[in-house]
Amino acid sequence: KAGVTQTPRYLIKxxxxxxTLSCSxxxxxxxxxxxxxxxxxxxxxxxxxxxxxxxxxxNFPGRFSGRQFSNSRxxxxxSTLELGDSALYxxxxxxxxxxxxxxxxxxxxxxxxxxx
Amino acid sequence: xxxVTQSQPEMSVQEAETVTxxxxxxxxxxxxxxxxxxxxxxxxxILVIRQEAYKQQNATENRFSVNFQKAAKSFSLKxxxxxxGDTAMYFCAFMKPIVIQxxxxxxxxxxxxxxxxx
Numbered sequence: 311k312a313g314v315t316q317t318p319r320y321l322i323k324x325x326x327x328x329x330t331l332s333c334s335x336x337x338x339x340x341x342x343x344x345x346x347x348x349x350x351x352x353x354x355x356x357x358x359x360x361x362x363x364x365x366x367x368x369n370f371p372g373r374f375s376g377r378q379f380s381n382s383r384x385x386x387x388x389s390t391l392e393l394g395d396s397a398l399y400x401x402x403x404x405x406x407x408x409x410x411x412x413x414x415x416x417x418x419x420x421x422x423x424x425x426x
Numbered sequence: 427x428x429x430v431t432q433s434q435p436e437m438s439v440q441e442a443e444t445v446t447x448x449x450x451x452x453x454x455x456x457x458x459x460x461x462x463x464x465x466x467x468x469x470x471x472i473l474v475i476r477q478e479a480y481k482q483q484n485a486t487e488n489r490f491s492v493n494f495q496k497a498a499k500s501f502s503l504k505x506x507x508x509x510x511g512d513t514a515m516y517f518c519a520f521m522k523p524i525v526i527q528x529x530x531x532x533x534x535x536x537x538x539x540x541x542x543x544x
Protein backbone atom coordinates (compact mmCIF):
# COMPACT_ATOMS: atom_id res chain seq x y z
CA LYS A 311 0.00 0.00 0.00
CA ALA A 312 1.58 3.28 -1.09
CA GLY A 313 2.15 5.95 1.53
CA VAL A 314 1.38 9.64 1.41
CA THR A 315 3.10 11.22 -1.56
CA GLN A 316 4.03 14.88 -1.69
CA THR A 317 5.35 16.63 -4.76
CA PRO A 318 7.64 18.29 -5.41
CA ARG A 319 10.17 17.46 -2.71
CA TYR A 320 12.04 20.73 -3.11
CA LEU A 321 11.09 24.14 -4.45
CA ILE A 322 12.89 27.45 -4.75
CA LYS A 323 10.73 30.49 -5.45
CA UNK A 324 11.20 34.23 -5.54
CA UNK A 325 9.38 36.68 -3.28
CA UNK A 326 6.06 37.69 -4.75
CA UNK A 327 5.57 34.50 -6.74
CA UNK A 328 2.97 31.89 -5.98
CA UNK A 329 3.41 28.17 -5.46
CA THR A 330 1.25 25.05 -5.50
CA LEU A 331 2.10 21.93 -3.53
CA SER A 332 0.48 18.56 -4.07
CA CYS A 333 -0.42 15.72 -1.73
CA SER A 334 -1.75 12.27 -2.64
CA UNK A 335 -3.13 10.49 0.43
CA UNK A 336 -3.08 6.80 1.19
CA UNK A 337 -5.73 4.99 -0.83
CA UNK A 338 -9.02 5.02 1.05
CA UNK A 339 -8.10 7.95 3.28
CA UNK A 340 -10.54 10.82 3.07
CA UNK A 341 -8.99 13.40 5.36
CA UNK A 342 -5.96 15.43 4.35
CA UNK A 343 -4.28 17.92 6.66
CA UNK A 344 -1.46 20.35 6.00
CA UNK A 345 1.19 21.55 8.44
CA UNK A 346 3.98 24.10 8.21
CA UNK A 347 7.25 23.29 9.97
CA UNK A 348 9.83 25.99 10.68
CA UNK A 349 12.72 26.11 13.17
CA UNK A 350 11.19 29.10 14.94
CA UNK A 351 7.49 28.24 15.07
CA UNK A 352 7.69 24.47 15.00
CA UNK A 353 4.81 22.50 13.51
CA UNK A 354 1.70 24.53 12.88
CA UNK A 355 -1.63 23.40 11.51
CA UNK A 356 -2.64 25.04 8.24
CA UNK A 357 -5.94 23.40 7.27
CA UNK A 358 -7.77 20.13 6.90
CA UNK A 359 -9.98 18.84 4.12
CA UNK A 360 -12.54 16.07 4.08
CA UNK A 361 -14.71 15.16 1.10
CA UNK A 362 -13.58 18.25 -0.81
CA UNK A 363 -14.60 20.57 2.05
CA UNK A 364 -12.32 22.55 4.31
CA UNK A 365 -13.34 21.60 7.84
CA UNK A 366 -10.75 23.41 9.89
CA UNK A 367 -8.26 26.19 9.34
CA UNK A 368 -5.28 27.39 11.35
CA ASN A 369 -4.15 30.95 11.97
CA PHE A 370 -2.54 31.71 8.67
CA PRO A 371 -3.18 34.64 6.32
CA GLY A 372 -5.48 34.32 3.35
CA ARG A 373 -2.47 33.90 1.07
CA PHE A 374 -2.52 30.28 2.15
CA SER A 375 -5.30 28.29 0.56
CA GLY A 376 -6.03 24.74 -0.41
CA ARG A 377 -8.45 22.40 -2.01
CA GLN A 378 -9.28 18.74 -2.22
CA PHE A 379 -10.38 16.82 -5.26
CA SER A 380 -12.92 14.03 -5.54
CA ASN A 381 -10.12 11.42 -5.39
CA SER A 382 -9.01 12.95 -2.06
CA ARG A 383 -5.81 14.37 -3.51
CA UNK A 384 -5.13 17.82 -2.12
CA UNK A 385 -3.24 20.89 -3.17
CA UNK A 386 -2.19 23.89 -1.19
CA UNK A 387 -1.37 27.24 -2.71
CA UNK A 388 0.60 30.14 -1.33
CA SER A 389 0.33 33.42 -3.18
CA THR A 390 2.57 36.48 -2.97
CA LEU A 391 5.37 34.53 -1.33
CA GLU A 392 7.32 36.10 1.52
CA LEU A 393 10.72 35.13 2.88
CA GLY A 394 9.02 33.90 6.04
CA ASP A 395 7.09 31.30 4.05
CA SER A 396 10.29 29.27 3.70
CA ALA A 397 9.48 26.04 5.50
CA LEU A 398 8.88 22.34 5.28
CA TYR A 399 5.25 21.72 4.36
CA UNK A 400 3.91 18.42 5.57
CA UNK A 401 0.77 16.68 4.45
CA UNK A 402 -0.98 14.01 6.49
CA UNK A 403 -3.84 11.70 5.62
CA UNK A 404 -6.18 9.65 7.76
CA UNK A 405 -9.25 7.50 7.42
CA UNK A 406 -11.24 9.89 9.55
CA UNK A 407 -13.69 7.47 11.04
CA UNK A 408 -14.31 7.35 14.75
CA UNK A 409 -11.88 6.01 17.29
CA UNK A 410 -8.19 6.60 17.71
CA UNK A 411 -7.12 4.05 15.09
CA UNK A 412 -9.11 5.75 12.34
CA UNK A 413 -7.80 9.18 13.22
CA UNK A 414 -4.13 8.20 13.05
CA UNK A 415 -2.34 10.63 10.76
CA UNK A 416 0.15 9.27 8.23
CA UNK A 417 2.61 11.86 6.99
CA UNK A 418 4.36 12.40 3.70
CA UNK A 419 8.03 13.36 3.44
CA UNK A 420 7.18 16.98 2.92
CA UNK A 421 7.98 19.70 0.44
CA UNK A 422 10.88 21.96 1.32
CA UNK A 423 10.03 25.46 0.08
CA UNK A 424 12.72 28.10 -0.04
CA UNK A 425 11.76 31.68 -0.83
CA UNK A 426 14.59 33.94 -1.99
CA UNK B 427 -6.88 26.36 23.06
CA UNK B 428 -4.68 23.36 23.69
CA UNK B 429 -0.95 23.74 24.15
CA VAL B 430 1.82 21.14 24.29
CA THR B 431 5.18 21.76 25.95
CA GLN B 432 8.36 19.77 25.59
CA SER B 433 10.89 21.19 28.01
CA GLN B 434 13.95 19.32 26.73
CA PRO B 435 15.19 20.79 23.42
CA GLU B 436 18.01 18.25 23.18
CA MET B 437 19.02 14.98 24.80
CA SER B 438 21.87 12.60 24.25
CA VAL B 439 22.43 9.09 25.59
CA GLN B 440 24.61 6.09 24.91
CA GLU B 441 23.38 3.17 22.89
CA ALA B 442 21.48 0.57 24.97
CA GLU B 443 20.63 3.10 27.67
CA THR B 444 17.11 4.09 28.66
CA VAL B 445 15.94 7.63 28.01
CA THR B 446 12.78 9.49 28.98
CA UNK B 447 11.38 12.43 27.03
CA UNK B 448 9.02 14.80 28.80
CA UNK B 449 5.78 16.31 27.57
CA UNK B 450 3.10 18.33 29.32
CA UNK B 451 -0.09 19.70 27.83
CA UNK B 452 -2.89 21.99 28.71
CA UNK B 453 -6.52 21.28 27.88
CA UNK B 454 -9.98 21.57 29.37
CA UNK B 455 -11.16 18.49 27.48
CA UNK B 456 -11.79 15.26 29.35
CA UNK B 457 -11.27 12.91 26.46
CA UNK B 458 -8.52 13.31 23.91
CA UNK B 459 -5.69 11.52 22.16
CA UNK B 460 -1.97 11.89 22.73
CA UNK B 461 0.78 10.83 20.36
CA UNK B 462 4.52 10.67 20.10
CA UNK B 463 5.92 11.13 16.61
CA UNK B 464 9.48 10.58 15.47
CA UNK B 465 11.06 12.63 12.68
CA UNK B 466 14.41 11.25 11.50
CA UNK B 467 16.70 13.19 9.13
CA UNK B 468 14.63 11.87 6.23
CA UNK B 469 11.94 14.31 7.52
CA UNK B 470 9.08 11.82 7.45
CA UNK B 471 7.01 11.90 10.61
CA ILE B 472 6.44 8.42 11.96
CA LEU B 473 3.98 7.54 14.70
CA VAL B 474 5.75 5.95 17.65
CA ILE B 475 2.94 5.44 20.14
CA ARG B 476 -0.62 6.61 20.88
CA GLN B 477 -2.66 6.96 24.05
CA GLU B 478 -6.36 7.56 24.62
CA ALA B 479 -7.00 9.76 27.63
CA TYR B 480 -9.85 7.67 28.99
CA LYS B 481 -7.63 4.58 29.13
CA GLN B 482 -5.70 4.47 32.40
CA GLN B 483 -3.30 1.79 31.21
CA ASN B 484 -0.10 3.20 29.77
CA ALA B 485 0.51 2.36 26.11
CA THR B 486 3.47 0.20 25.15
CA GLU B 487 4.99 -0.56 21.75
CA ASN B 488 8.02 -2.83 21.96
CA ARG B 489 10.86 -0.69 23.39
CA PHE B 490 8.65 2.39 23.62
CA SER B 491 6.32 3.07 26.51
CA VAL B 492 4.56 6.08 27.97
CA ASN B 493 3.87 7.34 31.45
CA PHE B 494 0.50 9.03 31.17
CA GLN B 495 -0.51 11.11 34.21
CA LYS B 496 -3.89 12.61 33.34
CA ALA B 497 -4.30 14.71 36.46
CA ALA B 498 -0.84 16.20 36.02
CA LYS B 499 -1.39 16.52 32.24
CA SER B 500 1.88 14.76 31.63
CA PHE B 501 2.74 12.32 28.85
CA SER B 502 6.37 11.17 28.88
CA LEU B 503 7.98 8.72 26.47
CA LYS B 504 10.45 6.09 27.63
CA UNK B 505 12.76 4.43 25.16
CA UNK B 506 14.42 1.31 26.50
CA UNK B 507 17.57 -0.30 25.09
CA UNK B 508 18.08 2.70 22.82
CA UNK B 509 19.44 2.09 19.33
CA UNK B 510 21.34 4.26 16.86
CA GLY B 511 18.24 4.30 14.65
CA ASP B 512 16.32 6.05 17.41
CA THR B 513 18.27 9.22 16.68
CA ALA B 514 15.62 11.74 15.57
CA MET B 515 13.43 14.65 16.58
CA TYR B 516 10.58 13.50 18.78
CA PHE B 517 7.32 15.40 18.90
CA CYS B 518 4.54 15.08 21.41
CA ALA B 519 1.11 15.83 19.95
CA PHE B 520 -2.46 16.33 21.15
CA MET B 521 -5.72 15.78 19.31
CA LYS B 522 -9.32 16.21 20.28
CA PRO B 523 -11.27 13.09 19.36
CA ILE B 524 -13.49 13.07 16.34
CA VAL B 525 -16.98 12.38 17.61
CA ILE B 526 -19.02 12.78 14.50
CA GLN B 527 -16.37 13.09 11.80
CA UNK B 528 -15.11 16.35 13.18
CA UNK B 529 -11.96 18.01 11.92
CA UNK B 530 -8.51 16.58 12.33
CA UNK B 531 -6.01 18.83 14.01
CA UNK B 532 -2.81 17.85 15.75
CA UNK B 533 -1.23 20.29 18.18
CA UNK B 534 2.49 19.65 18.44
CA UNK B 535 5.12 20.44 21.02
CA UNK B 536 8.38 22.08 19.97
CA UNK B 537 10.20 18.78 19.81
CA UNK B 538 13.16 17.12 21.50
CA UNK B 539 16.25 16.32 19.47
CA UNK B 540 17.46 12.92 20.66
CA UNK B 541 20.91 11.63 19.78
CA UNK B 542 21.95 8.06 20.48
CA UNK B 543 25.73 7.76 20.66
CA UNK B 544 27.60 4.53 19.85
